[in-house]
Amino acid sequence: MLLAAICAAPTRAAAETLGAVDTAFQLLGPDHKVVVEVFDDPRVAGVSCYLSRAKTGGIKGAIGLAEDKSESSVACRQVGPLTFRGALPPQEEVFTERASVFFKHVRVVRMVDVKRNALVYLVYSDRLVDGSPTNSVTAVAVPGNQPLPVRR
Numbered sequence: 001m002l003l004a005a006i007c008a009a010p011t012r013a014a015a016e017t018l019g020a021v022d023t024a025f026q027l028l029g030p031d032h033k034v035v036v037e038v039f040d041d042p043r044v045a046g047v048s049c050y051l052s053r054a055k056t057g058g059i060k061g062a063i064g065l066a067e068d069k070s071e072s073s074v075a076c077r078q079v080g081p082l083t084f085r086g087a088l089p090p091q092e093e094v095f096t097e098r099a100s101v102f103f104k105h106v107r108v109v110r111m112v113d114v115k116r117n118a119l120v121y122l123v124y125s126d127r128l129v130d131g132s133p134t135n136s137v138t139a140v141a142v143p144g145n146q147p148l149p150v151r152r
Contacts, residue, residue, distance in 0.1 A: 012093065033055050082143070
C-alpha cells in the first residue's frame with residue numbers, strides 16, 4: 001500500500017541553472033538578473049524544458065527575502081527519443097520553485113493534447129492570495145505513430 005502511494009505521488013523536476021544576465025545594477029547585494037534554467041520532464045524521457053525568469057537582487061535578494069517578478073518564459077523541446085514513464089494524467093505540475101520567501105511560486109504544468117498528439121507546457125506564477133495572469137506556453141509534438149499514454 002505504501003509503495004502504491006509513493007508511485008502515485010506527483011513527480012516534479014529539479015532545475016539546473018545554465019546561466020544568467022544582469023538587468024539592473026545594485027550598489028548593495030547582487031544585481032537584478034534574468035536566469036535561464038533547464039529541467040527534464042520527470043515522466044517523459046527525451047523532453048527538456050528551458051525556463052527563463054527574473055531574479056531580484058539587492059540586499060533582499062541576497063538574503064532570500066525578495067519577491068521575484070512574475071515574468072517567466074518556457075520553451076520545451078524534444079532532445080532525444082520519447083519514452084513515457086507510465087500513463088500521463090491529463091494535467092500535471094512538473095516543476096515548481098519558490099519565487100519569494102512566502103507563498104509565491106513559479107510553476108510549470110504539462111497538459112496532454114490527445115487530439116493533436118502533443119504535450120503542452122504552461123509556466124505561470126501564483127501567490128496565496130493574488131497570482132499573476134502573466135504566462136507562457138510551449139508544445140512538443142509527439143510523432144503520430146507513438147500514442148500518448150493518458151490516464152483516464
